[in-house]
Amino acid sequence: MNNNKKKKPTCITQFQNAAVYILPYLHPTELSSISSTCKALNLLTKSITSVRSSDASRTFEKHPIPFINNNVDNHPYAYFNYTKTQTLGFTHDPTRQPWGSCSDTRPESSPICDSTGQDGCGCECEIFDGDLDRVGLICECGSGCRIRVLSVRLKIVRSVNKGWGLYADEFIKCGEFVCEYAGELLTTKEARRRQLTYDKLVSGSKRTSALLVVREHLPSGNACLRINIDATRIGNVARFINHSCDGGNLSTVLVRSSGALLPRVCFFASRDILKDEELTFSYGDAGVNPNGSKCFCGSSCCSGIMPSEHT
Ligand SMILES: [Zn+2]
Ligand SMILES: [Zn+2]
Ligand SMILES: [Zn+2]
Known part of the structure; x- marks a missing residue:
């Protein structure tokens, strides 16, 4: 009344x-x-x-990848557009991608080939199992291939010093595919331009960029292919992988899919990784930039300074 x-x-x-x-x-x-x-x-x-x-992956991946912040600060998640694989660079801000609708439901997952070794289905990629030094892995099999599907359970955890970091949410066997480094493929000129902008932003705050530069030495002479992938605006969970001065527990492998011009940068476990362990790799040679930001990797051989790309 x-x-x-x-x-x-x-x-x-x-x-x-x-x-x-x-x-x-x-x-x-x-x-x-x-x-x-x-x-x-x-x-x-x-x-x-x-x-x-x-779920950082917005239901795009097989398992949800949650953000976990146990009262470190008030960031519940990191905002970026999600892509499962590399995409061409955008000149303008990419179109907004809806995220967080209550109707977001995980699609029925397609059958995934988890087979390895002798009894495997015969994927080209399985021949190279465990041979992580081999650069230029060839994958010509279908979409069910285990190096195309992110199928290990992962989580993104907030820490005081490092901000977000990618962690294993289950045991990952040495040699297992973890994820691709997905993002915008850039020309070296554009990568240098963006790196300058990011460096200015980083020096003013805790904010970090996710621009990865990988060099592939071509078999012919001294030629070197430079691959620039920027996951700052568009990317996948690999953008949360932190640096470790001891090389970490992941190795980068360039995977060339049939028909693709540029190889994809993929992460494989370089040793057995336990549940709740942080996933890390080396961003490059430490100490190249004395003005670089402080390193919190915590490894016994930590140089104290984060390596930065000398563009
Ligand atoms: Zn297979
Ligand atoms: Zn394959
Ligand atoms: Zn360190």
């Missing part, structure tokens, strides 16, 4: 109904300013935040 209570205007109800479709397109800062406008929108943004935190 509350006669003073005003009926909600229809336009507000309509806006709230539409918000369900609009909110998944918003950046975290936009969401937080909207969440303070009314109770209904506050609840909606909370549910979007919790869906986003529960």
